[in-house]
Amino acid sequence: MAKILVVDDQRNMRTTLAMMLRSAGYEVDEAADGNEGADKGARGAYDVVITDLRMGASDGLTVLRSVKEAHGSTEVIVMTAYGTIESAVEAMRLGAHDYIQKPFTEQELLVKVERALSSRRLTSEVELLATEFKDRYKFENIAGRSAAIREVLGRIIKVAPTDATVLITGESGTGKELVAKAIHANSRRADRPFVPVNCAAISETLLESELFGHARGSFTGAVSARKGLFEEADGGTFFFDEIAETPLTFQAKLLRAIQENEIRRVGENKPILVDVRIIAATNQELLTAVAEKRFRQDLYYRLNVARFTLPPLRDRREDVPVLFEFFLQKYNRKMRTTARPGEGVVEAISNYEFPGNIRELENMVEQAVALSGGGVISVDDILPAQSQPKRPQMGGRSLAEIVDAAERQAIEAVLREHEGSREKAAETLGISPTTLWRKMTRLQISYPS
Numbered sequence: 001m002a003k004i005l006v007v008d009d010q011r012n013m014r015t016t017l018a019m020m021l022r023s024a025g026y027e028v029d030e031a032a033d034g035n036e037g038a039d040k041g042a043r044g045a046y047d048v049v050i051t052d053l054r055m056g057a058s059d060g061l062t063v064l065r066s067v068k069e070a071h072g073s074t075e076v077i078v079m080t081a082y083g084t085i086e087s088a089v090e091a092m093r094l095g096a097h098d099y100i101q102k103p104f105t106e107q108e109l110l111v112k113v114e115r116a117l118s119s120r121r122l123t124s125e126v127e128l129l130a131t132e133f134k135d136r137y138k139f140e141n142i143a144g145r146s147a148a149i150r151e152v153l154g155r156i157i158k159v160a161p162t163d164a165t166v167l168i169t170g171e172s173g174t175g176k177e178l179v180a181k182a183i184h185a186n187s188r189r190a191d192r193p194f195v196p197v198n199c200a201a202i203s204e205t206l207l208e209s210e211l212f213g214h215a216r217g218s219f220t221g222a223v224s225a226r227k228g229l230f231e232e233a234d235g236g237t238f239f240f241d242e243i244a245e246t247p248l249t250f251q252a253k254l255l256r257a258i259q260e261n262e263i264r265r266v267g268e269n270k271p272i273l274v275d276v277r278i279i280a281a282t283n284q285e286l287l288t289a290v291a292e293k294r295f296r297q298d299l300y301y302r303l304n305v306a307r308f309t310l311p312p313l314r315d316r317r318e319d320v321p322v323l324f325e326f327f328l329q330k331y332n333r334k335m336r337t338t339a340r341p342g343e344g345v346v347e348a349i350s351n352y353e354f355p356g357n358i359r360e361l362e363n364m365v366e367q368a369v370a371l372s373g374g375g376v377i378s379v380d381d382i383l384p385a386q387s388q389p390k391r392p393q394m395g396g397r398s399l400a401e402i403v404d405a406a407e408r409q410a411i412e413a414v415l416r417e418h419e420g421s422r423e424k425a426a427e428t429l430g431i432s433p434t435t436l437w438r439k440m441t442r443l444q445i446s447y448p449s
Helices: 012-022 032-043 062-068 085-093 106-136 147-159 177-183 206-212 247-261 286-291 297-303 316-334 344-350 359-371 401-416 422-429 433-442
Strands: 003-007 028-032 050-053 076-080 098-101 166-167 193-200 238-239 275-283 306-309
Touching: 003 012, 003 032, 012 106, 012 422, 028 032, 032 050, 032 062, 050 062, 050 106, 050 275, 062 076, 076 085, 085 098, 085 193, 098 106, 106 238, 106 306, 106 316, 106 344, 147 177, 166 177, 177 275, 177 433, 206 247, 206 422, 247 297, 286 297, 316 344, 401 422, 401 433, 422 433
Parallel strands: 003 028, 003 050, 050 076, 076 098, 166 275, 166 306, 193 238, 238 275
Antiparallel strands: none
């Protein structure tokens, strides 16, 4: 049973509100003024506090501050009379969940209370999950309540204590690196380095040197010997992001390093023993890459020992409100604000497709918190495209689709010309290899056709 505190210095109003709420099944306490309300609100664990704004010397803002300082997840609804809306808006900036303008009906009040309770339940669930996972499994940055994410968390707990090689698959933005970090944090290697590398962001000519190191004079510019990232990760975990982007020649050397637990620096023949756990991730279907001769079959089977497949956010929509609240708390702390979702925001994002998955949602929340100025987040703040007119269609396609098609055609043509070399293709196109890789990922160009 939800517990509610009603604060109002007008006895008739306070008693009437309490009767309405009790008849709806809530447990209700009353406070006769702001001082009593602030004291009870700070000492008691209430789900919702409903307080009048104008109550003499100690007003509703005093109650709000006292409650929020003691119990940050308690939701506060302020009651305001006509002509004092500005004060209600100020209260919401200070952390109130909502306001209701007098006179109001019983139905209006109960709707406001139920919305506040829904927000309270969601906040409490996020806090519970974060506390439980943080204290026990160090899952600080993984949130969700769907069966899919709980299965992932369960598998992490089982796989982490072993030294099994792990392969994580899923679309971009689904949280592959977070899973890799959680596995490392729960392994016996937790006090040793976690070294991530984005294989697509390093040119083919530098990849081997970056990972394995090089001897002095092994190539132009190698003025001194250098340890590679593998040696830096000794005793810890090495995370290969976008493993499918590595060239076949490098894959052969990587396979040997995994099998023999040893590497050779570029320009040296002496083997160096390394003790690392390998976790690899990709947004591509590796079996397709194997069939197309872009990925070594033996390396695939060597990596595919413990498999994690992360579902896209659109396939676990029940996690969207939890993740929204998680990121909202994160960026409110970071920006020292008290931004809150306005009417229809949670429903709007729950119906959004999220092509960029969790990463897109996090970026949207960060932007919305900044745009709201710490106040109420509107649908336009978080999904501005919804308030814009539809893009003009050209022959059944939007302008953006036509531009993407032309860009895809140009990139594929240059890649064919240079036999798949991204470095040479990027030079011809006048962009950096990293920019080319990002465009290829967005346009789903995996190899020259």
